[in-house]
Amino acid sequence: MNKIKKVVLAFSGGLDTSVILKWLQEVYQCEVVTFTADIGQGEEIEPARAKAKRLGVNEIFIEDLREEFVRDFVFPMFRANAIYEGEYLLGTSIARPLIAKRQIEIARETGADAVSHGATGKGNDQVRFELGYYALQPDIHVIAPWREWDLTSREKLLQYAEKHDIPVEMKQQSGSPYSMDANLLHISYEGRLLEDPAVEPEESMWRWTTSPEKALDEPEYLDLEFEHGDIVALNQERLSPAEVLTKLNRLGGEHGIGRLDLVENRYVGMKSRGCYETPGGTIMLRAHRAIESITLDREVAHLKDDLMPRYAALIYNGYWWSPERKMLQTLIDESQLSVNGWVRVKLYKGHVMVVGRDSKTDSLFDPNIATFEDDRGAYDHVDAAGFIRLNALRMRIAAKTRKR
Structure with missing residues (x-):
């Protein structure tokens, strides 16, 4: 352990990584560099900086990666219409390769000889992070505290945090907080009541979306313009990739769109129950399939649908940097050269309805x-x-x- 001189920690500022920061300092006796990626989690960023400073970190990297996240990761994934197990829009999965990429870059910049993450020993994220690390720097040393320490529950983490005077947000009298992950594509919830798949989620848990029952009583129409499979404008207003997703999240949330309660099969072998809010992504997927319906050749469209589950599983399982994902991406991106035009959707009470689509240049509908x-x-x-x-x-x- 003492051989590690400096480690770059993927630091969210939440309970797990706050405890990990202190634990690394105590157990490995090494310098810790924190890296917090701003990929749309908003208010979590500055508290992460304050926590890192409070715990004695000298090198703090907080970087706005929202545009890169949507442009280079979310949009390519949506060109494939990727859905895992028929429902999940891969919001957590697609963020990990970007974080791993920048973590490795920071390790090189700072001379760190190790990287660390807060993924548990039961979860998928440990696989996603570490496959990314090794693909980008094969000889990097990886520290995965959840596979080493004895802090095996949320309650033990809270006790450790209290002992070392580490502030914890969202602490509830009834127990530990939900395990949450947020970025510009989605927010996820695990733990607490959700560990019983028969129990309905608390309404107070949801943060981004109004319940469909209380959503706006009037439908809202939205025109989305596509170029090469990516949305470039909403209601004739040109927007950057991150601006597109930010606006779609707001509109979808107001109309109660994008809630999902899912029991999924993790790559590590177990079933897990999680809840997700993906308002903007839900709109994007429906609109993208609509523009493809008039611009893609039948057999091309069907081949994409055949390949999609494999592509989605590669992302879910952490193989974004693999040669097979890159090969599939080349095929997918080639198919999108003719995916140009506009789609009109109607948002109402939790639903996204396609009500129009056209392409002046590439429509195959005669x-x-x-x-x-x-x-x-x-x-x-x-x-x-x-x-x-x-x-x-x-x-x-x-x-x-x-x-x-």
């Missing part, structure tokens, strides 16, 4: 062919007979065989 009226010879109905008979041939042969 009303002269699709019409139920006279198509003036654009489509010969007689051709369908041979098409059907040929596609039925193998089934006709099988039916005759069974009859014999």
Whole structure:
């Protein structure tokens, strides 16, 4: 342990990493550099700086990575329409490769010989962080306190924090706080009442979204403009990637959009119950699929859908920096060159409804062919007979065989 001279800690300022900071100083007797990534968690940033200073940290890195996060991680993921196990929009998963990347860069800048994170020994994040570390710097030393110490519960962490005069926000009389993770794409909740999958979440737990029952009584229409699969404007106003997601989060939250209560299969082997709020991402996904519906070739769209679960699992399991994810990303990004146009959605009481879509340059929808009226010879109905008979041939042969 004494061989470690300096470690870069991914520091949120929450209970876990605040305790870890002090623990690293005590156990490893090394200098700790803290790195807090501002990827949209807002009010948590400055308390993290204050806590780090209070605990004697001299090198404190707090960096605004919101634009990089959305531009280089969230948007590429949404080009793939990535959803894990049919529901989860991967809000925590997609933040980890960016944090790991910058952590390694800071380790190089400061001469640190180790990195550390606050992921538990039961969770997915330990895998995501460490796969990122090793992919970017194979010889880095990784310190994972949850796999080393005996502070094996939230209550023990709180006792340690109290003993070392570490302030803890959101402490509740009924027990430890929810385990939460927030960024510009989502906020997640685990622990407490959520450990029983039969119990409905407390309404007071939700932070970003109004309950659908209390959401605005009037629907709101929103036009989203796409270029190469990414949203570049809302209601004709050009916005940066982070501005797009920030505004969609606000609008979606007001209409009660984006709540999810999920029991998921973790990569480490167990089932886990978590709740998520992803208002902006829910709108983005629905709109992106709508613009693809008129701009993507049928077989390209179907191939993307076939590959999506594999792509989503790579992100969920921590393989963002893997060669297979990069290969899939190249294919996905190529498919998005023609995904240009606009989509109109209606937001109302927890729902996102697509009500219009168009592309002036890349639409494959031809009303002269699709019409139920006279198509003036654009489509010969007689051709369908041979098409059907040929596609039925193998089934006709099988039916005759069974009859014999």
